[in-house]
Amino acid sequence: MQQLGLEFFAEQAEELPPVADRDPPIVQHLRRLLTDAELLLFLQNYGGQRIYIPKCESALTSDHPLVQAIGLKGAQRLVGAYRGDTLVVPRGQAMFRRLRDKRICEEYLCTTAAELASRYNLSVLHVYAIVGKHGVKKGTTRR
Numbered sequence: 001m002q003q004l005g006l007e008f009f010a011e012q013a014e015e016l017p018p019v020a021d022r023d024p025p026i027v028q029h030l031r032r033l034l035t036d037a038e039l040l041l042f043l044q045n046y047g048g049q050r051i052y053i054p055k056c057e058s059a060l061t062s063d064h065p066l067v068q069a070i071g072l073k074g075a076q077r078l079v080g081a082y083r084g085d086t087l088v089v090p091r092g093q094a095m096f097r098r099l100r101d102k103r104i105c106e107e108y109l110c111t112t113a114a115e116l117a118s119r120y121n122l123s124v125l126h127v128y129a130i131v132g133k134h135g136v137k138k139g140t141t142r143r
Contacts, residue, residue: 024090033081038074040099043092045069055084105136 023031030039046069054060057079060067066075104116104127113127120127131137 022094026087027090027092027095029081033077034070034074038070040092040096041070042074042078043089043095046089047091047093048089050086050088052086053078053082053084055079101130101134104130105134108136109138 027039027043030042034042051066053066054064057076060072060075060079062068062072064075066078070078100120104120107116107119108127108131113124113131116122116127117124122130
């Protein structure tokens, strides 16, 4: 899956699609613990890896990788919940796909499928499949 820039998450104050039952339990817990932007950044930076969560907040200096990835407040909440644990962080591809598909459906109403395909590194047919699956048509709103 294409790595999206930090701006994609930090500058967009949009809500993630609702939690899906297929999301791993750890992702469901992290969604309650972190803000949407922090969660997306956490998954983007650590998805598919094992990560050690420090035992105490004093380890969270400004140069700590976790602080640099999601910010001090998010890192502090992780330490509070997982002190000294090693987390196996899922890649979060289903969540990223749902977010991408939501954006494609919103943007489809004011741009072409070819532009969206180029922007999201998809084929035009894949864009049509996504908007068709969600019932989006030009000149209408999402069902």
